[in-house]
Amino acid sequence: MKLANLLAQYLYTNKRLDLPGIGTFLLDPSINLDNEKTKHSALSESISFKSNSSLHDAPELVKYISEKSGKMRVLAESDLESHLQIVQQFLNINKPFSFEGIGTLVMIKQGEFAFTPGNINPRIKDDPERDKQVLTKKDNVDAKYQAFLATPAVKTPWKKPVIALLILAGIGLAIWGGYTISTNKASEEIVTDSNNNESTVVVPDSTANKLTGDTINQATVQPLNYKYVLEITKGSKALKRFKQLQDSKLANVVQLETKDSVQYKLFVLLPTSRDTTRIIDSLTAFLGKKVYIEHQN
Structure with missing residues (x-):
């Protein structure tokens, strides 16, 4: 029936x-x-x-x-x-x-x-x-x-949007994870370079004067560094940016200088013995801006 x-x-x-x-x-x-x-x-x-x-x-x-x-x-x-x-x-x-x-x-x-x-x-x-x-x-x-x-059965309308949202969320997490790993690696390399730079300072041996009796003019040997310029900007913006970098993993190496109190330069000093191309790429990826080298004597 x-x-x-x-x-x-x-x-x-x-x-x-x-x-x-x-x-x-x-x-x-x-x-x-x-x-x-x-x-x-x-x-x-x-x-x-x-x-x-x-x-x-x-x-x-x-x-x-x-x-x-x-x-x-x-x-x-x-x-x-x-x-x-x-x-x-x-x-x-x-x-x-x-x-x-x-x-x-x-x-x-x-x-x-x-x-x-x-x-x-x-x-x-x-x-x-x-x-x-x-x-x-x-x-x-x-x-x-x-x-x-004869028309298709009514399907739950939320299934397709939810599936699409989950796929997009997965892609987003993958991109964010890759960026985070890359950023952490770059920061660790920069901090390591800074620590190596600090440990290479040669302290003159004070006993040399006593042993020879001659007055020897000793100069502290400083390694030759490259100045990696991170950003050049003005006034309060520069100070704000400097504070942001001090809260990052660049805190131990980032520096700020100015010659005219108008233009401010944010930079880090790293030994020339390091792979400069790799460091520039890492810093650029970390900051999202092109980093370049300003040679120091």
């Missing part, structure tokens, strides 16, 4: 039909479909409807469909949900939906529906041999609604 007929049959038997998200159909309790006079009369006014979009489930109806169709309860519930989704689609686009043997609904505003009673069809109740037939997809709604079944 078609699901539409099972809904009418349930209403005729129980005098009440609750449809989740839509409302409740009521049949006048005084109506007796076993009475011969009732079978041949149009009792449209005996059916009424109350809008109630807050209805969430109808366990007794699902159980009834399961028993009559011979399907498992889970499948019966799925069939009912699919049928009600189609009903909602029609109502949401202001199209009337007809329930066989019950009547027609049309939406008048969100959550409220106008009901036009139809004629009771006692034959629906009098055909027990069809109750055990397995429900098919085509039997879920009347034939005039079959064209809508």
